[in-house]
Amino acid sequence: MHEFRNVLIRLRAGDRDREIARLGLMGRVKVAQFRVLALSMGWLEPSAALPDVPTFAQSLAPKPKRAASTVSKAQPWREAVTRWMAAGVEGKAIHAALVREHQFQGSYSSVYRLMQDIAQELPRTDLTVRLSFKPGEAAQVDFGAGPFLMHPDGQMRRTWAFVMTLCHSRHQYLEFVWDQTVATWLGCHRRAFEWFNGVPERVIIDNAKCAIIKACRFDPQVQRSYAECAEGYDFKIDPCPPHDPQKKGIVESGVKYVKGNFLATREFRDLAELNAQAKTWVLHEAGLRTHGTTRQQPLALFALEQPFLKPLPAQVPDLGVWHPVTPHRDCHVKFEHVMYSAPFALVGKALWLRANDGCVALYEGYVLVATHPRGQRKGQRVTTPDHLPPQAQWFFGRDRQWLDEQASEVGPHCQQVIDWLLSDKIVERLRAAQGVIGLTKTYGHSRLEAACHRAMAHGSPYYRTVKTILSTNADQLPMPQTSTDAVYTKTRFARDAASLFADPDARTHSHTNSHTHPHHPQQDLLH
Structure with missing residues (x-):
């Protein structure tokens, strides 16, 4: 603006346009235009003070010319549109309100142009401030979509990239996993801390369900498993407010860098190869690049940051x-x-x-x-x-082994009855054996042993036979010497127990007869 100031001084001294142009300060036509402006502003009056630089700049600024075709038809309602925009009303709703309340005949595009014009005059609300972190102060964590690979179950599934980035050095831990479950989340944290050989003071996360039960700006509810992990490794959980991912922009940029630099130009056979290449890439490419923000290599800064990390616990926490x-x-x-x-x-x-x-x-x-x-x-x-429950314990506890143990405690004849019942190849007689052993509660071991002896002596080792003998006190009678004794005149059994067990075919034949005859053997006892 100094040339206009010099020209103004010449004009106030009475120099003509040609003389000023001859000095090379400004062209004659331009001097004439500036003389008109100076006269209109009163700058040529001898008593007027010379204007300052901002006044010169404002006066000499070219007036923008706008084509009539670019002027919005909604211009008459500019004040109402400005008020609606300040209240957060969307463009479609503003257009509908103009049509409904003011019979506006223009299109939505005309309203959009007006809104763009107004937006340049309104104060900016999307301003941001870059966060800075001290060494070891914080790490940021996020998941990103990975490539599709063949899962062990034989189906193609998407993988997910777990990224933890140290906020000061930008050194990162990268691992690809199949899911985002709580167990996977906790395991990735453990391996990340072991990768850094230390723990940051706090971990900045978003509101993933594997970490936060209920997202809230002031009182978020942390998942119980993740809270236990934070207590074991001695770090604080710092969830971002809902819908505010800019609070963890470092790891957001890191995930984009993984997708654009690592995944874009590589192919992988399986998850193991993917993770092997990822670790090599972090150490030999990503860690040795000059970072766009810090202008230093992440691994070089990490060498300075690592001593500021908290040491790993002496005993690895049990992450449940x-x-x-x-x-x-x-x-x-x-x-x-x-x-x-x-x-x-x-x-x-x-x-x-x-x-x-x-x-x-x-x-x-x-x-x-x-x-x-x-x-x-x-x-x-x-x-x-x-x-x-007790009845179920009773049912499952009285198995074959338990029956054998109980029968051996009662006596050898009871053992023979139980063995015969459990060895039946046609009918499952587990309940009958349990019933025989259960008779000890009422009659005791000695009487049950005697009843089993008498039942075996007549080839009828059944629960009903043993119970009938006990209920009629026949176990307390002397044992008969022959099968024709008066006490057993109606019995149909001629074989004794020894011959029954000695001849398997005879046992099967006797068992078959017991089912084919219309009368059961124990019905003929003790009439």
């Missing part, structure tokens, strides 16, 4: 996954398609299930109520017998 469960009426809860038993008294109540790599534990509030080894296959049932 927590799930709310409710025991079904069969006294089991379901986790990853495996059934685990819970005490029958807790059926229908809300419990917490905690699963790690080796075991599954059930809690009622903070009280441990059950522990099981981790199931290895889908559909498996892991059951503790004490968790079942």
